[in-house]
Amino acid sequence: MKLTFKLNGKKRVIEAEPQKRLLDLLREDLHMTGTKEGCGEGECGACTVIIDGEAVHSCLTLVCQLEGREVITIEGLEENGEMCRIQRMFVEETAIQCGYCTTGMIMSTKALLMHNPHPTEQEIRNALAGNICRCSGYTQIIKAVKRSAEEA
Amino acid sequence: MEAYVPKSYSEVKECLSKMTPDSKFLGGGTDFIIRLHSGMAKPGALCYLGAVDEFRRIETNRSGIVIGGYATMTEMEHNEVIREQFPALMDAASDVGSLQIRNHGTIGGNLGNASPAGDLIPVLYLYDAVIEALGPDGTRMIPITELIERPGKTVLDYNEAIYRIHMPFPKFKSSFVKLGTRKKVTIARIDMALGISMEQDKVKSVRILIGAISVRPVKLREAEEFLIGKPLNEYNIMKVAEILSDYIMANTPKEFDRDYKVYASRGVVMDTFLKLDREKQ
Numbered sequence: 001m002k003l004t005f006k007l008n009g010k011k012r013v014i015e016a017e018p019q020k021r022l023l024d025l026l027r028e029d030l031h032m033t034g035t036k037e038g039c040g041e042g043e044c045g046a047c048t049v050i051i052d053g054e055a056v057h058s059c060l061t062l063v064c065q066l067e068g069r070e071v072i073t074i075e076g077l078e079e080n081g082e083m084c085r086i087q088r089m090f091v092e093e094t095a096i097q098c099g100y101c102t103t104g105m106i107m108s109t110k111a112l113l114m115h116n117p118h119p120t121e122q123e124i125r126n127a128l129a130g131n132i133c134r135c136s137g138y139t140q141i142i143k144a145v146k147r148s149a150e151e152a
Numbered sequence: 153m154e155a156y157v158p159k160s161y162s163e164v165k166e167c168l169s170k171m172t173p174d175s176k177f178l179g180g181g182t183d184f185i186i187r188l189h190s191g192m193a194k195p196g197a198l199c200y201l202g203a204v205d206e207f208r209r210i211e212t213n214r215s216g217i218v219i220g221g222y223a224t225m226t227e228m229e230h231n232e233v234i235r236e237q238f239p240a241l242m243d244a245a246s247d248v249g250s251l252q253i254r255n256h257g258t259i260g261g262n263l264g265n266a267s268p269a270g271d272l273i274p275v276l277y278l279y280d281a282v283i284e285a286l287g288p289d290g291t292r293m294i295p296i297t298e299l300i301e302r303p304g305k306t307v308l309d310y311n312e313a314i315y316r317i318h319m320p321f322p323k324f325k326s327s328f329v330k331l332g333t334r335k336k337v338t339i340a341r342i343d344m345a346l347g348i349s350m351e352q353d354k355v356k357s358v359r360i361l362i363g364a365i366s367v368r369p370v371k372l373r374e375a376e377e378f379l380i381g382k383p384l385n386e387y388n389i390m391k392v393a394e395i396l397s398d399y400i401m402a403n404t405p406k407e408f409d410r411d412y413k414v415y416a417s418r419g420v421v422m423d424t425f426l427k428l429d430r431e432k433q
Contacts, residue, residue, distance in 0.1 A: 017153065018153060062178065
């Protein structure tokens with residue numbers, strides 16, 4: 001089917017199978033491999049992207065659901081070739097170990113801060129509850145999110 | 153694969169009439185897409201109605217609320233009327249899966265999936281929901297108690313969409329508690345939807361629906377009858393918990409975590425009663 005949607009601020013018109021997952025559209029068709037597949041079941045959050053301002057699992061979104069919607073991926077967060085504040089804080093707080101959960105964590109953070117620029121720790125934990133990290137124990141990640149929210 | 157994706161209400165009926173018995177409706181897809189991707193589901197065509205505004209609206213009329221089948225869990229959780237008048241629906245919608253799943257999963261999908269653990273289903277029983285189904289020839293109204301045939305199957309025809317869900321404004325306080333194997337992002341192992349109205353200090357009317365322990369939510373009649381005319385104290389609430397434990401012991405096969413649920417259900421009952429008083433939280 002022909003799909004018209006907005007991707008990282010730009011209008012895109014593409015031809016794709018309606019039952020293709022957004023995750024596969026991004027990684028295979030559009031060669032945007034920043035978004036990762038961890039489980040394919042909506043359990044880990046590694047594939048998180050933002051659609052119409054809300055965090056969703058791209059492994060649980062199909063092409064036929066995207067008509068007219070606005071999608072933001074990790075690739076869309078850079079600011080003039082530089083990392084955005086969230087990305088910088090993740091680096092500074094060593095909130096990245098193997099890196100596999102990082103994209104999803106950052107996208108969930110971005111979605112949270114779009115709604116709520118000054119979240120409490122509990123609100124941060126609730127917003128990231130759908131993102132699993134197997135390496136870190138989450139402490140650095142929560143710190144990075146807190147710092148992303150300060151003076152942002 | 154064929155896909156029918158109408159962009160306006162006027163295009164919907166035409167899409168419905170193109171569907172065949174191996175066509176499938178797609179809600180948010182947070183359950184269905186897993187089966188689709190793994191090959192367990194092999195539909196001939198998909199029909200997605202989420203681009204049609206009429207299917208997403210949450211509106212009220214003089215008698216109650218009308219929720220579009222494609223309203224998401226997040227939209228329902230944050231809706232003012234639902235928060236004030238149908239708080240058990242807010243309770244249930246706010247705990248479905250993860251935030252990412254709640255942003256995408258729909259009430260229509262939860263119903264159409266007809267899982268025994270479906271989070272919204274006991275709450276829709278509590279509020280006497282009526283499902284307005286839309287087919288190629290028109291609409292029909294199906295009371296929630298008649299919707300689910302068996303796990304995974306509703307009485308809807310292959311070309312009948314869940315258009316809207318109607319619920320009258322309740323005349324009782326309500327709450328919903330879900331218990332799973334972990335705190336968040338968990339499938340319901342047992343849940344309870346409670347509706348209660350008091351006269352002075354005694355229970356005037358009560359509704360208790362227990363979900364995830366059977367194919368359809370169980371109306372705990374014995375507990376309801378016990379509570380009428382009684383005060384809501386700890387003794388009486390624990391009696392309700394006992395009735396539920398006994399029910400589970402008698403009716404749940406041992407291999408469906410019967411012994412866990414017999415004990416866990418007591419906490420669920422206490423929590424559901426405690427949750428009724430929203431100001432205390």
